[in-house]
Amino acid sequence: MTDMQADRKNKMGLAGIILCTVMVLLGSSGAAQIANGADHASEQIQLDEFEPYYSEVLAAWEQASFRNASESKLSIPGTQIINQISGDDALSGSYNGKSNVLIWKKNTIEYEITVPQDGLYHMNLSYHPFNDSTTSSLNRRPIVLSVAIDGKFPFKEARAITFRRLFKDEWPIKKDRNGDDIRPRPLEIKQWITEPFTDSVGSYAEPLKWYFSKGSHKISLTGDQAMVIESLSLLSPSQIEPYEQVLQRYPAEQIKLTGDAQVIQAEQMSSKNDVAIQMMADKDPYSLPEAKGKEIFNSVGGERWAKGGQTITWTFNIQESGQYKIAMRAFQGFVSNMTTFRTISIDGKVPFEELLSFPFTYASNWKGIALEDSNEAPYEFYLEKGDHTLEMTATAAPFQPIIVQSERVTGMLREVDQMLKSMTGGVIDKNRTWKVAKDFPQLVEKLNRIHTELTHMADDMLQANKRRDITLQMIETSVEDLESYLKHPDEIPYKMEEISSLQEKMGGIKETLVKAPLQLEQIYIVPVDVDFPKMEAGLWRKVTSTVSHFFYSFMKKDNLSDLDDKALNVWVNRGRDYVNLLQELSDEMFTPEYGIRVKVNLLPDENLLIYANAAGISPDVALGQPQDKSLDFAMRNALVDLSQFPDFQQIAQQFAPGALLPFYYNNGYYALPETQSFKVLFYRKDILKRLGLGVPDTWDEVYDMMPALQQNGYNFFVPSSDFITFIYQNRAEFFSEDGMRTALDTPDAxxxxxxxxxxxxxxxxxxxxxxxxxxxxxxxMPIGVADYNEYMKLSVAAPELTGWWGIAPLPGIPQSDGTIARWSSGGQTTGFIYKSSPRKEEAWSFLKWLLSADVQERYGLDLESFNGIEFRWNTANIEAFTRLPWPKDDLHVILEQWRWYKEMRILPGSYFVSRELNNAWNRTVVDGMNYRESLEEAVVSMNREMMRKGQEFGFVDSTGSVLKTLNGPVVTGPWDGVDTYDAE
Structure with missing residues (x-):
C-alpha cells in the first residue's frame, strides 16, 4: 500500500467502516452502491482486524435512523433448517419431554426467515444442552455459536455468542477430617432454556440487536458442541424504563409492611451458569457461618465471579405483597479504586434501567451495599406474595467504550511501531538526524490522532469508574508522553522503544477492564419501612474476632510432620482444591477396593521435600513434583526403583517412551508422569488466509513464509529457550551412549x-x-510455537477468536522414509515413592491406581466440574487424555505431536546443559560469535561439570577413569502407542 493510499484510508476513519458494514446488511443493492462509489473498499479492513464492535455498528444503525421493530414475534421451529454441512450432524427427534426438536451435534446449520418490516430485532433461542453417554464429559462447557446473517458477521461479537448451561452445588457440604468444608460437586440442571443472543464476555448489559431488512434472510449457526434446539425467534426489543417511571406504576394503596429482614445466604445459590463460580471461605467476623479457625464456605464469588456473563440465581419467598428494598454484604477490594458492575434481575427481568449496570465501588473491607440511587435513597421493588428469583450477572458494559478505544489505539500504535521500524531498520541511532515533520508527516498525524483518542479515553474512564484508578493514571501518563514526543517530532525515532512499550500498556487495558470480581456473603430483602440489619462489623467485633483468630491459629491441623502410622501418607504439591478432591476420590474409590487408608496432605512448597527428607520426615508418596526432582532424590538413594515391581513395564506402556527418559537412572526408573504438557503450532486462520499463506509443515516452509510475514509487519514466534526441539529433530542426542559426557559435539548437534x-x-x-x-x-504474531498453557488461555480468555485460530503439529524436518520428524519436549509433573516408606507395596498400588486411565479421567472431569475449563487436567495417561473434553480436531493434532514427545535425560551434572546452551545462544545471537565456536565452548563446560558430578556420585574416580557407566534407553522413532487412541 502506498503512503497516499494509507493516508486516504486513515481519513475515511472508523465511521466509514461501520457505514459500509451497515450498507452491506441492507442487501445486495446497498453493497453495489458502495462498490460503485468507492472501488478501494477492501482497504478499509486491516489484515489483523475483524468486523467492527457491536457498539460501533449499533451507533451507525441509529445514526442511519434504523429503529426497533414494532411489536412482533417471528418463530422458526428448530427442525426447520434449510441446509447443513454434514447430512447427519442435525436430525429431528425427541428430547427431555419435547418432540420434533433438532438434535444438533456440530458444524453449521442454516435457517431462513421472512421478515415483514425493516428494523432492529432481538433473537432468542429455546434450547437444551445435549447429553448422552458419548458426550457426558462435555456437559460442563458453555455452548459457543458463531452467528452469520446472509453469510456475513454483522459485528465482531457475532463470532462468539454464548449459551450457557445451568448448575447447582451438591448439598449438604461434606467436611474433611479437620472439620474444613470440602468443595461440593456441581450438578447440571437439565432443563429447557430460553435465552437471548448475548455477547460472550458481558460487554453489554442488554441482549444484542440485529438489523433485518424486509424480506427473506438466512441465519447461519456454527458450533462444535451438541445442543437441542426447539425454536429460533425474532422479537421486537423490549424497552427498560427508568426507575421513576416504574415507581409510578406501583399500586397507590398499599399495606404498611412490618417484620424482620429475609436473609439469603449468598453461598446457597439455587443455580449458576458457570461451574467456575465457587463458594468462598471468609473469616470476617460478620460472615456466617463463622469460620472459628476452619475453612468454612460462607460466601460466594470473588475472582471466581469476575467474567462477564457469569450469573448467580437465588430464590426467596415473599409472605405478603408490597414494596421491598434490597441490600447485601459485599466485598469489592480486588483492584484498587476500580468499580465492578452487575446486571440485576428479578424473576428473569431487569426491573428498571438503573439496574442494567449497578456499580459496586471499591472498598478494602466488607460493606453493606443497598440497591439505591446516587442520593442514597434505596430503590423500592413491588413484589407479589410467593416465590421469586434474584439474579446477578457480571458485566463490563460501562467500560466497553474504553475497551473499544484501547483496541483502536493499540492498532494505531502498532502501525506507528511498524513505521518506525521501517524508517530506522529497528535500530536507534542517535547520531542520525531526522526531519520527521517534513519527510514523514503521516507519522506525526497518526500520533496526534492517538493523542486525541487517549484524551477521550481518559474522560470516558473517569465518567464510567467515578474515581481515579491505575488505569486512568496510565492513560493520562501516556497522554503526557505523547505530548512530549509531539513537541519535538524529529526525536520521535529515538523513542521507538518507549512507543513499543506504550503499545503493550494499551493492549493490557482490556484485560483489566473485562474482569469484574465481587464477593457476596448475605442478601437482605426488607420491607421499605423497616431498617436494614447491621451489615458491617464494628470496632469491638473486629477486635474480638482478631483475638479469637489468633487463638484459633494454635489449633492443631494436619502438618507435614504429622504422619499417620496407620495410613498411606501422600504429599501433593498443588492447591488445596486438588488435595481435597484427591482425598475424596481416595476415600471413595481406593480405600474400599484395596483396604488401604490414605491421608493426603498439601505440600505448599516443593523445596520442603528436601528439608523434610534431611530431617528424616518423608511421606510414602509425593505427587505434583517437577520432572527433575525425582532424579535429585534418586541420585542420593532416597527413592524406590519402580522397575523392581513386576508389573512396572505394563504400567509404563501407558506413557510415551520419550516421557520416561528423565526418570531413568543407574538401571532403574524412579518416577512416573502425572501431567504432560505439549508444544504445538498455533496459527491465526484469518491472518494467514489474508496473506495467502498456508500452515507450514516443515522448517523450510517456515523460512519461505517469513518474508511475507515480516513485510506485512508480522512475525513468527519460537521460544528462545527451546533448544530441545532443534537438537532432537536433527537426530542428535544430548549425551553419549554411556551417559558420561555430552554428545553435543557431533555434526548433527x-x-x-x-x-x-x-x-x-x-x-x-x-x-x-x-x-x-x-x-x-x-x-x-499470528503464528508460533507454544504449549498447553497458551491453549487454555486462548480457549478460556479469547472467545472473540473462536473459530479463528487453530493448532497444528510442530514444523519438522523431512526424513529419508518420507516422515517428518517433529521431536519436541513439553514438561511434566511426576509422582514417586520414598525408599524410607514402610509401605512400598501399598504405595505402588496407590500410584498405579491414581495414574490409571479411569481414575485420571474421573479426576480430570471433577476438577473441571468444580473449577471450570481453565482447570483442564492435562494427564500424561494417553487413554485418559482422549476421554477428556478436547475438541476432536485439536485432539488429533495433539496426539500426532504426542508421537514425537521426547524429554532430555537427567544425569549427574546435566543441569549444566541448559545453562551452557543458553549461554551459547547469547554468544551467537547477541554477541555474534560463530555458532560452532560458541557451542564448542559450551561443550567443554558441560563435560567438565559432568565429570565433577560423576566423581561426586562414584561413577568416576579421582583420576578421571570411568568406574561405571550410565547407559540408558534410547528413543529413535515415534511412539506407535498413539495410534490406538487417535481421534480420527
Missing part, C-alpha cells in the same frame, strides 16, 4: 544448534517475547 540460533539472527524471529498470548490475540 552442530546442525541443530545452527538451526536454532539462525532463526533469531538470520530470520529475525523476536529474541524476547514476554507474552506470546497477547501478541497472538492482537494479531502481530
Amino acid at each position: 552442530f546442525k541443530g544448534f545452527k538451526q536454532w540460533t539462525e532463526l533469531f539472527h538470520i530470520y529475525d524471529v523476536e529474541k524476547n517475547v514476554p507474552n506470546f498470548y497477547q501478541h497472538f490475540r492482537k494479531g502481530d
Whole structure:
C-alpha cells in the first residue's frame, strides 16, 4: 500500500467502516452502491482486524435512523433448517419431554426467515444442552455459536455468542477430617432454556440487536458442541424504563409492611451458569457461618465471579405483597479504586434501567451495599406474595467504550511501531538526524490522532469508574508522553522503544477492564419501612474476632510432620482444591477396593521435600513434583526403583517412551508422569488466509513464509529457550551412549544448534517475547510455537477468536522414509515413592491406581466440574487424555505431536546443559560469535561439570577413569502407542 493510499484510508476513519458494514446488511443493492462509489473498499479492513464492535455498528444503525421493530414475534421451529454441512450432524427427534426438536451435534446449520418490516430485532433461542453417554464429559462447557446473517458477521461479537448451561452445588457440604468444608460437586440442571443472543464476555448489559431488512434472510449457526434446539425467534426489543417511571406504576394503596429482614445466604445459590463460580471461605467476623479457625464456605464469588456473563440465581419467598428494598454484604477490594458492575434481575427481568449496570465501588473491607440511587435513597421493588428469583450477572458494559478505544489505539500504535521500524531498520541511532515533520508527516498525524483518542479515553474512564484508578493514571501518563514526543517530532525515532512499550500498556487495558470480581456473603430483602440489619462489623467485633483468630491459629491441623502410622501418607504439591478432591476420590474409590487408608496432605512448597527428607520426615508418596526432582532424590538413594515391581513395564506402556527418559537412572526408573504438557503450532486462520499463506509443515516452509510475514509487519514466534526441539529433530542426542559426557559435539548437534540460533539472527524471529498470548490475540504474531498453557488461555480468555485460530503439529524436518520428524519436549509433573516408606507395596498400588486411565479421567472431569475449563487436567495417561473434553480436531493434532514427545535425560551434572546452551545462544545471537565456536565452548563446560558430578556420585574416580557407566534407553522413532487412541 502506498503512503497516499494509507493516508486516504486513515481519513475515511472508523465511521466509514461501520457505514459500509451497515450498507452491506441492507442487501445486495446497498453493497453495489458502495462498490460503485468507492472501488478501494477492501482497504478499509486491516489484515489483523475483524468486523467492527457491536457498539460501533449499533451507533451507525441509529445514526442511519434504523429503529426497533414494532411489536412482533417471528418463530422458526428448530427442525426447520434449510441446509447443513454434514447430512447427519442435525436430525429431528425427541428430547427431555419435547418432540420434533433438532438434535444438533456440530458444524453449521442454516435457517431462513421472512421478515415483514425493516428494523432492529432481538433473537432468542429455546434450547437444551445435549447429553448422552458419548458426550457426558462435555456437559460442563458453555455452548459457543458463531452467528452469520446472509453469510456475513454483522459485528465482531457475532463470532462468539454464548449459551450457557445451568448448575447447582451438591448439598449438604461434606467436611474433611479437620472439620474444613470440602468443595461440593456441581450438578447440571437439565432443563429447557430460553435465552437471548448475548455477547460472550458481558460487554453489554442488554441482549444484542440485529438489523433485518424486509424480506427473506438466512441465519447461519456454527458450533462444535451438541445442543437441542426447539425454536429460533425474532422479537421486537423490549424497552427498560427508568426507575421513576416504574415507581409510578406501583399500586397507590398499599399495606404498611412490618417484620424482620429475609436473609439469603449468598453461598446457597439455587443455580449458576458457570461451574467456575465457587463458594468462598471468609473469616470476617460478620460472615456466617463463622469460620472459628476452619475453612468454612460462607460466601460466594470473588475472582471466581469476575467474567462477564457469569450469573448467580437465588430464590426467596415473599409472605405478603408490597414494596421491598434490597441490600447485601459485599466485598469489592480486588483492584484498587476500580468499580465492578452487575446486571440485576428479578424473576428473569431487569426491573428498571438503573439496574442494567449497578456499580459496586471499591472498598478494602466488607460493606453493606443497598440497591439505591446516587442520593442514597434505596430503590423500592413491588413484589407479589410467593416465590421469586434474584439474579446477578457480571458485566463490563460501562467500560466497553474504553475497551473499544484501547483496541483502536493499540492498532494505531502498532502501525506507528511498524513505521518506525521501517524508517530506522529497528535500530536507534542517535547520531542520525531526522526531519520527521517534513519527510514523514503521516507519522506525526497518526500520533496526534492517538493523542486525541487517549484524551477521550481518559474522560470516558473517569465518567464510567467515578474515581481515579491505575488505569486512568496510565492513560493520562501516556497522554503526557505523547505530548512530549509531539513537541519535538524529529526525536520521535529515538523513542521507538518507549512507543513499543506504550503499545503493550494499551493492549493490557482490556484485560483489566473485562474482569469484574465481587464477593457476596448475605442478601437482605426488607420491607421499605423497616431498617436494614447491621451489615458491617464494628470496632469491638473486629477486635474480638482478631483475638479469637489468633487463638484459633494454635489449633492443631494436619502438618507435614504429622504422619499417620496407620495410613498411606501422600504429599501433593498443588492447591488445596486438588488435595481435597484427591482425598475424596481416595476415600471413595481406593480405600474400599484395596483396604488401604490414605491421608493426603498439601505440600505448599516443593523445596520442603528436601528439608523434610534431611530431617528424616518423608511421606510414602509425593505427587505434583517437577520432572527433575525425582532424579535429585534418586541420585542420593532416597527413592524406590519402580522397575523392581513386576508389573512396572505394563504400567509404563501407558506413557510415551520419550516421557520416561528423565526418570531413568543407574538401571532403574524412579518416577512416573502425572501431567504432560505439549508444544504445538498455533496459527491465526484469518491472518494467514489474508496473506495467502498456508500452515507450514516443515522448517523450510517456515523460512519461505517469513518474508511475507515480516513485510506485512508480522512475525513468527519460537521460544528462545527451546533448544530441545532443534537438537532432537536433527537426530542428535544430548549425551553419549554411556551417559558420561555430552554428545553435543557431533555434526548433527552442530546442525541443530545452527538451526536454532539462525532463526533469531538470520530470520529475525523476536529474541524476547514476554507474552506470546497477547501478541497472538492482537494479531502481530499470528503464528508460533507454544504449549498447553497458551491453549487454555486462548480457549478460556479469547472467545472473540473462536473459530479463528487453530493448532497444528510442530514444523519438522523431512526424513529419508518420507516422515517428518517433529521431536519436541513439553514438561511434566511426576509422582514417586520414598525408599524410607514402610509401605512400598501399598504405595505402588496407590500410584498405579491414581495414574490409571479411569481414575485420571474421573479426576480430570471433577476438577473441571468444580473449577471450570481453565482447570483442564492435562494427564500424561494417553487413554485418559482422549476421554477428556478436547475438541476432536485439536485432539488429533495433539496426539500426532504426542508421537514425537521426547524429554532430555537427567544425569549427574546435566543441569549444566541448559545453562551452557543458553549461554551459547547469547554468544551467537547477541554477541555474534560463530555458532560452532560458541557451542564448542559450551561443550567443554558441560563435560567438565559432568565429570565433577560423576566423581561426586562414584561413577568416576579421582583420576578421571570411568568406574561405571550410565547407559540408558534410547528413543529413535515415534511412539506407535498413539495410534490406538487417535481421534480420527
